[in-house]
Amino acid sequence: MNIISGLIQNYFYFASIVIFLIGTHVMLTHSNLIKKIMGMNIMETGIFLFVVSIGYIRGGSAPIVPIDGRGVRFINPLPSALILTGIVVGVSLTAFALSLVIELYKYYGTTDSDEIMEMRRRER
Amino acid sequence: MNDPTVHIPVIVICTSLIGAFLAPVLGKYRPALVGLMARLIAPVNALLLVILLRYVDAGETFHYYMGGWAPPWGIALSVDYLAIYVALIIHLVSAVILLYAKDDLFGEVRGDLHRWYYTLFLLLVAAMTALAFSHDFFNIFVFTEIATIAACALIAIKPKKECIEASFKYLILSTVGSGFILLALALIYMVTGHFNLTLVAQNMGAAAEAYPLNIMVSLALLIVGFGVKSALFPLHVWLPDAHSSAPSPSSAVLSGLVVKIYAVVLIRIILTVFGGEVLAAAPIADMILIIASVAIIAGSLFALAQTDIKLLLAFSTVAQVGYIYMGISLLSETGTMGGLVHIFNHALMKTLLFLAAGAIIHQTGLRKISDLDGIAKRMPITMAVFSVGALSMVGIPGFNGFISKMYLATGAFDAGKPVFILVILMSSLLNGLYYLPIVVRAFLGTNAEEGKFAKDELPLSMTFPLVILGLACIYFGLLPGSLLELVRKAAHYLIAV
Structure with a gap:
């Protein structure tokens, strides 16, 4: 019961782990290379959501000090700032992976990893 | 802080980074100058690192704060013997590889891409150096990613379909690894509130008591994440294709340096951040020890079955990474020394073997071991140096591989786990079984043309690095004194905490 009530209270942690697992599953099991890359992005989104929600407090606002300087609860800005870097890393990984898929398509004429494996086996 | 020597860690990282960004610009206007x-x-x-070492020798190891901001706000670099030792290996070995790359690249990479090759190479060197020095979880994550992208691109730069495919496989599996690492960092930050390794270590005891689940899950995620990247045995599937299809200088740097850096980072995190209490709560060290032993035996057995010389070398790397993990997870001083010294020795040997294999492919186009009959008659210097590397791998006394094996065996004995001496002996035997036939075939093969040894006809820029590496293998096999002194200090740092 403890775990269940913990999950209900922290539903965003639960949601982000579910997203992470969906992404990882897509990445490792789908044979379509583009879908693998989409899975990679979904997985990263799950982690980003998780990290950002660590720094979140209920009713908190962005850490910009108002002019009178009082009476506002701020969220922890550090995780959000770090995830900004994480997003940049994710974008570059995606771009690189997509360019590799284009190259693979030039050589094999398909974006399906099973078909590519089949072609390689026949070559041997 | 007035002494300029303290800034050396940052200077070393930044010169490589700036060099990486200058290379394409310079290559556009003065192509000759890039290399x-x-x-x-x-x-x-x-x-510079040697100067830093002298400086650290005189005083204590210290933490360098970027911009002078102390830890809770600033970013720290740990300047200790382990970091300097690893950074020295990175720069010395990559210097030799770059020397070799000059002529070898013409055969493997399109001419207009050479400057980008140097960009990627320097980027990889900068990222690895930063990983060695990093004292901050988030920096470790960012530089891991930089190293991953640079390493993948170093494979994919060769316009062959096997390379693109291997690079894609490597990229996907590494991304899963990075995802695990980032999740682990988030879990640690959640309960300790810090990213700096020292501060996390200080808060670890209380956090482990209050939230044991978080700590254990993050430890598991870190081991899997870095395990994928350093090709720890069941997670090594990307390595053989990636290392064997890449251009030879890339193979050498990937196999000789990159996989080990991740191992070093993982070991540093486990030993200095998680520390004794967490390790006592779960048999992490014993688990890694067993996985490493399986890696040693399985990697050697796979290598035994290979017919392609670069694939054989790649599988042998899987086994050798096992040695490094094994030595350090023995948790005795000599064992840790064995693991650390093997990082250096294996970097020398494997670089040497990959470059020699590359020289053979460059000159003759032969990759199959069965085609190498009598190759020593055509390329005597290359094969002589290859034999030095092969004998080192087997662990013949007098070559540097013997030193690390001796320390590993003594370490296993000291730790009260003599079973693992048997593993080391068995793997030496297996190494002999797959390396020595190549040497024998090359020198005594039936296909050997009559009588005389021809000249190698390799350009000097390829022969010279090979000979340097060969001599280094013998030198550090006979006179390992100064190296062991440095390794002892690095091991002491790891074990003391």
């Missing part, structure tokens, strides 16, 4: 610049950066940095 020269890359070849200058690595030895100069190695020299």
Whole structure:
């Protein structure tokens, strides 16, 4: 019961782990290379959501000090700032992976990893 | 802080980074200078690191704060023997590889891409150096990613479909690894509130008591994440294709350096951040020890079945990474020394073997071991040096591989786990079984043309690095004194905490 009530209270942690697992599953099991890359992005989104929600407090606002300087609860800005870097890393990984898929398509004429494996086996 | 020597860690990282960004611009206007610049950066940095080492010898190891901001706000670099030792290996070995790359690249990479090759190489060197020095979880994550992208691109730069495919496989599996690492960092930050390794270590005891689940899950995620990247046995599936299809200089740097850096980072995190209490709560060290032993035996058995010389070398790397993990997870001082010294020795041997294999492929186009009959008659210097590397791998006394094996065996004995001496002996036997036939075939093969040894006809820029590496293998096999002194200090740092 403890775990269940913990999950209900922290539903965003639960949601982000579910997203992470969906992404990882897509990445490792789908044979379509583009879908693998989409899975990679979904997985990263799950982690980003998780990290950002660590720094979140209920009713908190962005850490910009108002002019009178009082009476506002701020969220922890550090995780959000770090995830900004994480997003940049994710974008570059995606771009690189997509360019590799284009190259693979030039050589094999398909974006399906099973078909590519089949072609390689026949070559041997 | 007035002494300029303290800034050396940052200077070393930044010169490689700046060199990486200068390379394409310089290559556009003065193509001849790019290679020269890359070849200058690595030895100069190695020299700077030696100066830093002297400085650290005189005083204590210290933490360098970027911009002078102390830890809770600023970013710290740990300047200790382990970091300097690893950074020195990176720069010395990559200096030799870059020397070799000059002529070898013409056969493997399109001419207009050479400057980008140097960009990627220097980027990889900078990222690895930063990983060695990093004292901050988030920096470790970012530089892991930089190293991953640079390493993948170093494979994919060769316009062959096997390379693109291997690079894609490597990229996907590494991304899963990075995802696990980032999740682990988030879990640690959640309960300790810090990213700095020292501060996390201080808060670890209380956190482990209050939230044991978080700590255990993050430890598991870290081991899997870095395990994928350093090709720890069941997670090594990307390595053989990636290392064997890449251009030879890339194979050498990937196999000789990259996989080990991740191992070093993982070991540093486990031993200095998680520390004794967490390790006592779960048999992490014993688990890694067993996985490493399986890796040693399985990697050697796979290598035994290979017919392609570069694939054989790649599988042998899987086994050798096992040695490094094994030595350090023995948790005795000599064992840790064995693991650390093997990082250096294996970097020398495997670089040497990959470059020699590359020289053979460059000159003759032969990759199959069965085609190498009598190759020593055509390329005597290359094969002589290859034999030195092969004998080192087997662990013949007098070559550097023997030193690390001796320390590993003594370490296993000291730790009260003599079973693992048997593993080391068995793997030496297996190493002999797959390396020595190549040497025998090359020198005594039936296909050997009559009588005389011909000249190698390799350009000097390829022969010279090979000979340097060969001599280094013998030198550190006979006179390992100064190396062991440094390794002892690095091991002491790891074990003391």
